[in-house]
Amino acid sequence: xxxxxxxxxxxRFGKMDIKIPINEIxxxxxxxxxxxxxxxxxxxxxxxxxxxxxxxIPRGDFYTQDGEASTIKVNEITTDGKxxxxxxxxAQLWDNTHESIDQVGLIGxxxxxxxxxxxxxxxxxxxxxxxxxxxxxVVTSSYQGRFEITMNRTSHIEEIQEDIEIGTVDVEFxxxxxxxxxxxxxxxxxxxxNRALIKGVCGEHGKVEGTYDLRIKAVIDDGLIVQDALxxxxxxxxxxxxxxxxxxxxxxxxxxxxxxxxxMTEKLLGKYYLINGPRLDRYILVETVSPLPPMEAGKVDALxxxxxx
Amino acid sequence: MASQYSREVAHRVFAQExxxxxxxFKDSNDQYSPQYLLTPTGAKVNRMFIVGxxxxxxxxxxxxxxxxxxxxDPTGAFIIYAGQYQPEAARAIAEMEAPAYxxxxxxxxxxxxxxxxxxxxxxxxxxxxxxxxxxxRWVAETAQRTMERxxxxxxxxxxxxxxxxxxxxxxxxxxxMLVDALKEQTQE
Numbered sequence: 376x377x378x379x380x381x382x383x384x385x386x387r388f389g390k391m392d393i394k395i396p397i398n399e400i401x402x403x404x405x406x407x408x409x410x411x412x413x414x415x416x417x418x419x420x421x422x423x424x425x426x427x428x429x430x431x432i433p434r435g436d437f438y439t440q441d442g443e444a445s446t447i448k449v450n451e452i453t454t455d456g457k458x459x460x461x462x463x464x465x466a467q468l469w470d471n472t473h474e475s476i477d478q479v480g481l482i483g484x485x486x487x488x489x490x491x492x493x494x495x496x497x498x499x500x501x502x503x504x505x506x507x508x509x510x511x512x513v514v515t516s517s518y519q520g521r522f523e524i525t526m527n528r529t530s531h532i533e534e535i536q537e538d539i540e541i542g543t544v545d546v547e548f549x550x551x552x553x554x555x556x557x558x559x560x561x562x563x564x565x566x567x568x569n570r571a572l573i574k575g576v577c578g579e580h581g582k583v584e585g586t587y588d589l590r591i592k593a594v595i596d597d598g599l600i601v602q603d604a605l606x607x608x609x610x611x612x613x614x615x616x617x618x619x620x621x622x623x624x625x626x627x628x629x630x631x632x633x634x635x636x637x638x639m640t641e642k643l644l645g646k647y648y649l650i651n652g653p654r655l656d657r658y659i660l661v662e663t664v665s666p667l668p669p670m671e672a673g674k675v676d677a678l679x680x681x682x683x684x
Numbered sequence: 685m686a687s688q689y690s691r692e693v694a695h696r697v698f699a700q701e702x703x704x705x706x707x708x709f710k711d712s713n714d715q716y717s718p719q720y721l722l723t724p725t726g727a728k729v730n731r732m733f734i735v736g737x738x739x740x741x742x743x744x745x746x747x748x749x750x751x752x753x754x755x756x757d758p759t760g761a762f763i764i765y766a767g768q769y770q771p772e773a774a775r776a777i778a779e780m781e782a783p784a785y786x787x788x789x790x791x792x793x794x795x796x797x798x799x800x801x802x803x804x805x806x807x808x809x810x811x812x813x814x815x816x817x818x819x820x821r822w823v824a825e826t827a828q829r830t831m832e833r834x835x836x837x838x839x840x841x842x843x844x845x846x847x848x849x850x851x852x853x854x855x856x857x858x859x860x861m862l863v864d865a866l867k868e869q870t871q872e
Contacts, residue, residue, distance in 0.1 A: 551694070551733055551787070551818075551822075553694045553731075553733055553789045553810075554789065554809075554810070594691065596693060596694045596733065597825075598694065598695055598696040598733070598825065598826075598829045599693060599829070600693065601690075601691045601692075601693050601694075640810075640812075641812065641813075644787065644789075644810055644812045645733075645735065645786075645787025645788075645789070645810070645812040645814045645818065646787070646814055646815075646818050647821050667821060668817065668821075669816070669817040669818075669820035669821050669824075670820055670821050670824040670869075674824055675824055675827075675866050675869050675870055676870070678824065678827055678828060678831065678862070678866055679863065679866050679867070679870075681831065682831065682862055682863050682866075683863070
């Protein structure tokens with residue numbers, strides 16, 4: 376019984392190229408089972424965990440590696456905990472937020488983009504923005520309702536010559552605009568990096584003069600899902616009827632940049648819109664937006680018919 | 685940086701169902717954990733979106749302004765309270781004239797009277813004037829969402845189960861409410 380379990384454990388670690396002397400496994404199992412009366416299953420688990428710690432292997436790597444990873448496209452990632460292969464280009468590298476993360480950013484293929492996290496302990500080669508790679512054995516996961524992939528020590532990354540075209544898939548969303556967030560309306564951007572300034576300060580370049588821009592960070596809600604939307608200057612002008620020049624004038628007259636936001640909020644909030652554009656992280660980058668009609672023809676009749684069954 | 689916090693959905697609930705709601709709770713004991721109100725058809729509401737007709741408003745504050753407003757939909761009325769902690773909403777209500785179509789994003793709040801009745805009201809985050817088209821769309825949408833909840837009420841989602849156990853929900857009452865609300869739309 377103990378011999379069998381020991382053999383299993385030895386083979387399982389062997390698959391990860393880790394050789395553990397079988398008598399060491401056996402003696403640990405024996406001690407737990409015979410001396411301390413631990414049930415066989417618990418003993419198995421405890422011994423495996425001991426060696427995982429000893430060899431510094433993440434539990435996730437050990438327990439989910441069974442089965443072949445399938446090769447898929449970015450937009451086919453719809454479940455978490457799956458091992459997949461992707462061919463994709465590095466679209467963006469983001470600022471690293473944690474020491475356990477080596478690199479983080481966005482990769483994409485012709486079907487869309489997805490966030491990736493490359494763990495520091497995975498010891499994988501560095502990725503370069505704009506280059507394309509074959510990512511083997513990466514894991515899908517979901518975080519706050521969005522999918523992402525993680526690259527761990529069993530993953531494999533190979534640079535490829537082919538230049539992958541990152542596709543943007545437009546999505547549609549309709550709902551009521553329930554909030555317009557701070558940092559909307561008339562804003563200033565850093566002339567160096569185009570980042571929005573907060574109180575005249577750029578996160579990267581400190582206090583700068585900046586240039587004016589219009590944008591709206593809106594929250595659209597259909598009663599089931601909350602969708603963040605970013606509206607750029609062009610679409611903002613169309614939607615609100617306020618041009619950048621007019622906005623600047625309004626702000627100068629009132630000596631207050633916030634009046635623009637107030638005007639826009641007054642006009643837009645609480646109304647229904649259909650937005651359309653590519654999805655980026657938690658945002659839809661709005662390319663077109665249109666007010667929705669009172670309701671689609673036949674909708675009320677259809678609802679009534681369903682109720683009166 | 686992406687925040688850890690994910691925003692609560694603004695649920696669509698008719699006034700009649702809102703008035704019938706009296707089960708409010710938190711998911712954990714943490715003082716910052718959000719407060720929810722569960723409605724008879726199983727909406728677990730921390731935020732709601734309402735469009736209706738402002739019919740009455742009154743400043744009932746003694747020192748500072750404290751506005752009470754009545755907002756009517758096809759099934760009944762919502763009571764809205766806005767004071768110093770909802771400065772923007774309070775100012776907006778102060779400037780409005782009834783009757784008007786308004787849209788409200790707000791949080792449900794409950795009050796238990798001495799004889800044990802639970803009264804529901806809404807603390808607005810924002811209040812804005814809208815048009816009749818928006819109001820029509822809201823009625824149709826709220827009917828749709830309510831119907832979806834009714835259809836799921838016999839399922840085993842935690843919210844549906846809890847709603848069934850607490851309210852012993854009489855589905856036909858709410859179906860009739862939807863029929864009445866929608867019929868009003870077809871007559872316009």
